[in-house]
Amino acid sequence: MSPTSPARDRLLKAARELFYADGYGVSIDAVTERAHVAKPTVYAHFKSKDELIGTMLTLACEEWFTELNAELERRDGDPLAQLLAPFDLLAASLPDPAYHGCILVNSAAAFLSADHPAHHALVTHDERMSTLFERLAAKAGAAKPADLARQLLVLYDGVKARGLVDNTGGAARDARTAATALLQSHSGTRPRKGPVTM
Structure with a gap:
């Protein structure tokens, strides 16, 4: 087939x-x-249910990056707005009473073995997000973009965890504010404001 x-x-x-x-x-x-x-x-x-799960998660990851890359293109020329794009997209998907968390993070909790396809999908996703955050942080003027990228990834994952108990989108907006402050601390200057909403 x-x-x-x-x-x-x-x-x-x-x-x-x-x-x-x-x-x-x-x-x-x-x-x-x-x-x-x-x-x-x-x-x-x-070959198995596990392979079905791994393929499904990989597809979900690709869909996210397709959406995110399109948003980054729309914000071309505004480094701060690009850096904040992941948080704006998360905020836009909430409030959602049916939100059950991030399907990738949920899979990691369900399958603890590092050999499971779900674990591989999550690691791949986080590596891609870390690389992206580092590139965007450098464009936005961060002195240590790799350090800022790690901190932004914590905020990004935290939004998805907080969404389990607060599906209003408030966590994404708070993370957006924190990301702006982090960039300011890494650049030593006040970054130019990006769009308040998408």
Whole structure:
């Protein structure tokens, strides 16, 4: 079967919806029922449930970076606004009463083994975010962009954790304010203000 077949796409969509809403204990039978495919179809595309999970998480990660890169392009020419873009996107996705946390972080809590595809997906995501934050921090004038990038990643992950108990978007806005202050402390100057909202 084609790796981009409609059945495979439906399986990934169903898996993402069910695992996010109900956790990773959801059975393959439930996924196939939601996707309207026969159970053998799963194993025609994925070697195991774990591989399905890993592929689904990788796809979720790619979708995030596609959205983020598009927003960075819209903010081209404004380094501070670009640095704050991840926090603005998180704030824009809230409030959401159905928010159950970050699907990548949730998977790391569910699968503790470093060998699990979920762990690999989360590590890859964080490495990409760290690299991106470092590049944006350098453009925004940070004296030590690698240090600032690590601090911004803590804020970024913290927004997703706080969203579990506060889905108003307030945590993202607070993180945005903290990120601006961090950049100021790293550059020694007051950064030019970016857009208050997206």
